[in-house]
Amino acid sequence: MSGWQKIKQIENDGFLFKISFAIVLRSIAFQYSHLFAERVELNSPFYSFNHLNDGVALLEDGFDPYSGNDFNLPPISLYALYFLQKYVPNLLPTLWILMDISTALILSKISGTKTLMPFLFYAFNPISIASCSILSLTIPQNLLIAMIFWAYRLDYSKTVAILIGFWSSFTLYPLLLIFSLIFVANHKISAVFLAILAFFAANLVNFVLNEWSWSFLDSTYQVILNFTNIQPNVGLHWYFFVQVFEHFRTFYTSAFTILYFFMGIPLTLIIRNDKEMHFISILLLITTFFPYPTLNSATICLALLPVLEKYRNYFRYTLLVPTTLITTIALMPVMWHMWIVSSSGNANFFFGATLTYNVALIYLIMDLIFVYSRRQIDVLHGDSIKKQAKFGYSFY
């Protein structure tokens, strides 16, 4: 209904042209996919298509992919690709483009009538285009996120819960979204339970697919919770666990994991009456603190930001965060080249770039929280504020 009208309204300013342009860009990118196939910024053990392919190859040769450490994806995606490869091997690029475009479409339906920003941000984002061209698994994930957020806005509590549970069964970190379920309109608690139920159901499917064995748990959830895989990516943790002393590792693993999973509580305490804000900041938490992210897992959060139109004037780091993000993203390949290819620099360079990138994201989250409470001031006693009033923090 309303969504459809939006589409109609949007079509007036050459929407179809934009979509087709996005599709063309992606299909061009497929011709140059070899340029991105090995990029560390776009690949990670949990999203790289190459790893999935290796697993499938092992499966075809009759070996168990989960007997080693190197294959980290759950059986569902393994078998899904196995069958895709078997029956429709040529349709993969088309499928990926479709998923990506539909993500963009959903975003455009989500966002308000006046602005096309989310759509543009996503459809014409070079990062998402490149990731699409290498069949990165972040593309289906982004589609999932978009759907969840859509349903979340429309208060389809059951759908949201089930989707969240399903998504969590891949990378575990999205479980934090359960806190957002509190804000869906009707029967909140049951929704939470539903999500957890869906999570276990998905794992049961994995269990069955994996010839009735739990062996996949070690190489999926273990690897996430213990930060076992220390290969470079754009995340926070890899270099830390390369460097940290052997006997401190358990301490830090547990500290980081606990910190992450408890972050939902204070956040829920702070952001109490704006569910989009809550959802997006939790989404940012997930993308920032997941140990094996790629650049593309952040793009959708950034594309969702324009939804928070009403907060626009309150943001503090409007110049700092975007420029830092862009600069670090541009510097990553350079630093990587200096470290790995021409060996004219060492690992710290690349690590520095990734760290700054993540700090920028963290600043964004901080700013979201600040902006929220800043707006509360105007909402609560907006009229009582004089120009240049001093504000400080005090207890409730």
Added chain:
Amino acid sequence: MRWSLFLLFFFPCTIVAVLNTGLQLRIDELFDTPGHTNNWAVLVDTSKFWFNYRHVSNVLALYHSIKRLGIPDSNIIMMLAEDVPCNPRNPRPGTVYASRAGSNLYGSDVEVDYRGEEVTVENFIRVLTGRHHPATPRSKRLLSDHQSNVLVYLTGHGGDSFMKFQDTEELTNVDLAYAIRTMYEDNRYHEMLVIADSCRSASMFEWIDSPNVLSLSSSLTHEESYSYDIDENIGVYVIDRYTHFTVQFLSKEVKALNSSANMQDYIEACPARKCLSTTGVRKDHYSKDPTRVRVTDFFGSARIFQHLTEEIELDDDFWSG
């Protein structure tokens, strides 16, 4: 056959007889009674890489002189961090020479106990404290007791209050002191001599506070210590000054076990004009006066025997073992 065994059995007694000649008695008056029964040595070359040839030859030179003075291979724990003799870069394979016109230090009778990447700080501490993985073979353990004099010799690249192992990790002087303290508490030595031959090596024994430990070093805390000889054919320095002159002293002055050279002579064996660095000494935890201690108490293995007075019958199962 019986005759030969008979000889074998009384051989010690003959030694004692020789020791008891008057001259020896008079010499013995100059020295304190040793009070130890066996000698152990831990010789460590801590530095990897081909151009550290000299550290390997340091250890080997000392190894040969203490072997000559009677410490058996089973009592010497030798650690070599780099395989220099069989390194492909070595133009004379299987050999190590401490000087251009010297003799081969790496003959057929060398036994290396820890080599290559086994030479780590952890293993060194384990050897001293005797806390090994149960699988560790006998030849890699320091099985000393309250009656043994232990010689610990470290050579490599050092800095202020640390010693580099394999160019990666560091043995700090505090670690060393703790290890020795543990040895003392476990009664693992009677007297100990610690020698550090590296730059700024005097800092290595700064924290040692266990009794009966005499510590020497090639240079003071603020000094570098220097290498002695270079062999242009292989393009590396072949020995360090301190070790060169001290080993020279051992081979010149300490010909046999009963030599009358004392520790003070050893300490003064490398004066500043030879070493180009002032050697460091630490005696405050060593009760004896170095002038009244034989060099061979540490560098040789003097077998000290009890006199046998009573008759011993050997029954038949002695013969059939």
Added chain:
Amino acid sequence: MYRIFLLFTLCFAKEEYWENLKLDRVSENELKAEFRFGASRENLKNERDFEVFPRILDELIEEYDVKYLLVIMGQGRWKDDKWGRKTQPGAVHGAQVYADFEANSEEGADKKLRFLIEALNGILCTSLSQISLITSPQLEIFKRPKYSTSQQIFRRYGILSRETTCTENLTRLRKLLACRQSGISILLHPSKLYDVLYHASHLIVKKNEKISEMEVGITAVFKNKNPIQGSNWLLSSIFESKLSSSCGIATKSQIEANNQIYDVKNLETSFDIEITSKPISNEAKLVKGWTSQGGSDQQNGILHISLQNGDLDSKLEVSQILPYFVQPRYAKISFKNCQITRKALQTSKNEKSSALLQYEIIIKSGEKCEITIPFDKKILRLDDYPPDANHGMHIPAAVIFVSQKSDSYTIHTNPILVALPVPDFSMPFNVICFVATAFALIFGPLQLYSTMWLAPSPPRSTFWRKINRLILLILIVLCLYAHFMEINLNEVRRGIEQYLEKLNELR
């Protein structure tokens, strides 16, 4: 002397000792020498007397239920096309260990193996502790004996390419021989045996119900240093020592040279011969294999195994160990005219244990088969790097078991050196600080905003803030000063200590 020993031995278990030396010219001025020393002993219960069989090996066998144990150490490269077939069991640069032994469980086997390796280090003066031994699945690695046993047999194999072999190993091997100062073992002159083109030595220990055997072998290829004055291959000049006394207790003690056998069992005079036989011409019958590495950066590389068959159809069983620091791109592994009949892959959950990739290949005569294994180079934890991390780490050589219709033998390719990506080794504290700071950045505001509220507040005096900043500034200045003057913390400490001592003296 040993007459008396013989006198004693009458009541002992049946033991045998034999020694053998084989000398061949492999090219115009290259000579191959193969030493073989063997001892065997029948297993009698409660019979603990040893004459020629080394007691320590027997203890090894008994303690670790060893059925078959093989340790090979090698240095240098064997030139297949010039020197013909490699002496079996074939050595490769570094050390190989191959063990069959009884154990009741996987864990038990691992534990036992650890002890066994340490024991070997003690016996052979090696440093094999780093070696990672993996169970080899169905395909063969060496020709394998069959057992009839109640317990479970574990078969482990591993290569340590970094391991060096030097004279101390030879010394220890000699210690295992019954005749050390007499017989052929006189010729084991270390400085000569290591100044060669190729050196390999091995120890084999076998045991079955009846007897337990051991064999010590040393192979060396000598090069004629001065070919100008003809090749004088006098025995005494090769080994720098005459064969003067013979080993009496040996049942067999002989030298094979010039296509005949000289018995040196009981010599009167010192024995010396010149090896005059012409070099045997090696027609290209053998299977040759070598490994090259590809890739030019430190992200991913290629392992390229080339197998060149001779003029006989052969069945190859290629076993390639892939250490834990490389991750094979399984989907990208490609073959060029290889006819694969069986594949086997052995991986393990353990982070530090390596994978074993095995192929059974049928290859026609004269053909060349190429296996290309792309891999990703992994970055490791700081503690997992060797001391010279920038030098890279070795992927061990592939072992190829060739079986032709007439015979079967083992060849090896060569190990390759992989330049791994390395972190900065001086960083741990900084990195911990930085990442922890990043976490603090998110934790701080969360804690602040969730416990406090933004509300109007009267302007506060900034005096204390100024003071704080001043203190911080002073600290920073001091740190910078210390940094640029290269002041060592220990020196500072000593200065303070001396000052305190002075104070004490004053009192």
Added chain:
Amino acid sequence: MNFVLVEGGGVETPPILRKILRLRKIALILAGIAAWYYASVVLNPENMENTRISEHSLMPGLVTAKFDKTSMIAQIFSDLSENPKNIQKTICGYFHKWDLSCHSQKFRSNVPGIQISGENVYAWIRGSRNDGGEAQLIGVKIGGGRKKSEAELRNLIIAQVMAFAYYAKDQVYWSRDILFVFIDATSNSDDSTNFAFDAFLQEYHLTHSNYSTPTTVIHAEQLKEQCGLLIAGIVYEPVKWPRKSKKDTRIMSAAMNGINGQQANLDLFNSAAKIAHQKLSAGMALFGIYQDPHSYSTQAWPYLIPLRAIYGQGFVAVEGLHSVLGKYSVPALTIGLDHTMGPENGIFIESMCRMLNNALERLHQSYFMYILGDDMHFASIAYYLPILGIISAPLLISAYAEWREIQQIRLSPFIYIAHIIGALQFTGATYAYANFGAKIFDTNLAQLFILSSIIPFGLIYNFVVLARKSAENQAEIRFTRLFLQLLTCLMLGCLGLVNFGLALFGAIFAVPLVFVMTFESTSRARSYIRTIFLFFANPIFLLTFSAINLQQYLEYPQKVGENAIFDLNLAENLIYRAIREHLLFGSAHFALFCLFAQPVWNLLFLTAISTTNNEIDDEKMKKE
């Protein structure tokens, strides 16, 4: 902590930033002067650091070289000069006689546009006691030579290297194999020689079967032996007598610039220089100049070598054969040997080989980014990178100013269009050149390219789309300004880390241009004037102009262009060279030109011609 909340949202910005904005108008001049003085201090060899040398490479300096096969040189040389037709066979004949393995490798190009083919020769000295995991490379050119004398010189160098091989095969201490590569240089063009070397290296590193690259330009025979990891490569060639070389000092030459601004490890060059000093008492000439590091007082202007270093790093993609090794990230040098001293050269080669043999790890603990003042002094990146920062500071300031003015973010579609145009040019030109060569439909490819790249698409877009002066268009232009300023800074920054020379020269042109063109102009006349100027500041014009004048300024002997402003032939040659180097060696010049320089130029039209009718913000600042 306290915030000062501004009415209508947000938090007040700290005042210091506003103070900085006051400088905006004179920022460009200030930055220019500052950069000039800073550079003149940093790039003066007398202020540079001395080249230290690590223990790895010092030790071999102490080895007494024992090369004694001088007689062999004459023999090989005569053999080579007798039958110049089949040098390959002669070389392999010798190696086989010494019973060393020697093979030849044929190669040709895959693409029709480039007709190159030939035959390399490579031979191994395998160390007897190593495992063959590592190797060092020695490269020499064979054949060719424009004049007879040149061919003879080459043969002489070949003979000297082979004499060393004859000596080295009897040595027992090689812990790394030595690989001799004799590169086919029969067709005298440098490109084909580099191509020949690349053909060999590609097979050595198996990049042809590497899954990450789709197709390769070169088709070459597979190598017949096992290959280890290359730790370094040295290419020997006859020295070209440099300018300012006194007769009494022996002069050798060294070159170390690689593709895309890579440089050989400083340790490598450094120990080469040290060995030359100690063993041969010879000096190293750099970039065709020999400068005695001890006598600066005599010399008037010390900046020539540093400037040539920067220029070479920036614009000379393939300096010599060693650059091709750089493509495979192998540290490499080209050493020019003085052909008159045969035995000494043997000794030099031996010392270099033993240095690389004794070096324990890969050469890693040293500088890779440096500017050489002479063979004894260098400036490290920490000192020379700030030059770039100072130059591009004005853009950052004006970017911040723009940001404070921006009301709404409106991404101009022309940003996409401009880049797509550039990409089309890039792919089109490379594809056409690879498949049809320089002539397509009997028109000159380069001329087409130049034509396509001097069309001001930005201007067209401006008149078609942004004609009417609406708020959206204003916002669009304003954001384009910000975008351009940030993009330029970002590009220069990233480039500066990889290829400082290119970044510096780029900045000298780009920063003022972007600064002026994105500055708000109130008067229409000013906008039109600067637009016309912008039209003539087309990247191709700038490139040709600088190519002519820089080379003359840096006193390069060869003459480049007819007149000092623009020269069509030169422009065409530059473009062809860029395309060829991109295709053969993966140099990034052409890509950078098409994907960044061109779009920026196009985009600048949007901002150049636009006029802002609202007050310029410095009055605002006065108010604040």
